Amino acid sequence: MNKKLVVFIINPKSGVERVKELKQLILSTLHLDEFDYEIWHTKYAKHGKELAKQAIEKNAAAVVAVGGDGSINDIASSIMGSKVHLAIIPKGSGNGLARTLKIPLLAEQAIALINNWSTTAIDAATANGALFLSNAGIGYDALIAKKFAHSEQRGLRVYAWLVSKYLWLYKSRFYKVIIDGKDYSGTYFLINIANGQQFGYDFKIAPDAHLQDGLLDAVLIKPFPKVYGIVLAWHAYRGTILQSRYVQRVRAKEVLISNDQLKLAHLDGDSFQCEQEVVFKVHPNALSIIQNNASL
Structure with missing residues (x-):
């Protein structure tokens, strides 16, 4: 029987011990009679995109993103439309996509999902052609994403501190908003375009979103x-944000947002330097993933 090749892509900045731990968990958990594996290391920003393309050329059956939503995004952007499946070992801060998909946060349990080899297709989305899987934002959440990305410390405590600090400093702005041809223009604190449910840490900006x-x-x-x-x-933490009178949710296939001073958005928590007009589109069933059978 031909074994399936599984390529794990990890940022070595995660630490030598984490890389060693990953290899030990693969050896003890992955069914090596069914799978061959390789561990590849990223060496610079966005290197994961290139490595994922190399995995396709090597006829890998799956590429495993070991990291957070940003790392997952890099790899997914290269394997979309191919026969390669995406698997996830959550090692980020908020792990928004993994939580939405109910991928276990423990690496050993996440690796075990590969053994089950249950695959499904999920939607992807783009902002002016740039990929996101969980959500994209303009306004306050884009500012928080930028500040968090530049913070030397990570974790929920730092994230909460930034949210609290800039809540008082940020001013709402007027945006032209066209959703599937209908005008929703107005002054907004933030506008989030969600494919998945949450930012991370189980804070659900779109609790009813479905991938x-x-x-x-x-x-x-x-x-x-x-x-x-x-x-x-x-x-947001309780999953009841849509009950607030300050929150409106509209489902759509395409959203256009513009503002003369618009420069910054975020895609899956990573800052995105945008133009004055951003068009968000959904791409149904664009990405094949190895799923948790209980997730979708």
């Missing part, structure tokens, strides 16, 4: 009293 419905959830948050911010955050 296989062929739609994006446009979440429009209107200006609110700043003291209400903690209530909105609590709603």
Whole structure:
């Protein structure tokens, strides 16, 4: 029986011990009578894209993204449309996509999903052609993504501190918003275009979003009293943010957002230098993944 080749792509900056631990877990968990494996290391930003293309050329059956949503995004952008499946070992900060897909956060359990080899296709999305899988944002959440990316420290505590600090400093802006041809223009605190449910850390900006419905959830948050911010955050954590009178959700296949001063967005938590007009589109069933059977 021909074995399937599984390529693990990891950032060595994660630490020597983490790389050693990964290899030990692969040896002890992966069914080596069914799979061959290789561990490839990224050496610079976006190197994961190139490595994923090399994995396709090598006829890999699956590429495993070992990292957070940004690392997953890099790899997914290269294997979309191919016969290669994406697997995930969550090693990021918020792990938004992995949580939405119910991929175990423990590496050993995530590797075990590869043994089951249950695959399915999920939707992808683009902003002016650039890929995102979980969500993209304009406004306040784009600012937080930028500040978090430049922070020397990671984790929920740092993220919460940034959210609290810039809540009081950020000013809502007027945006032209066209959703499937209908005008929703107005002044918004943030606009999030969600393919998946959450930012990460189980904070759900679009709790009803589904990765296989062929739609994006446009979440429009209107200006609110700043003291209400903690209530909105609590709603997001509880999965009830759509109950707020300041929040509107519209489902769509295409969303256009423009503002003369628009420069910054985020895609899956990574800052994205954008133009004054951004067009978001959904691409149904664009990416094949190795799933948790309980996830979708």
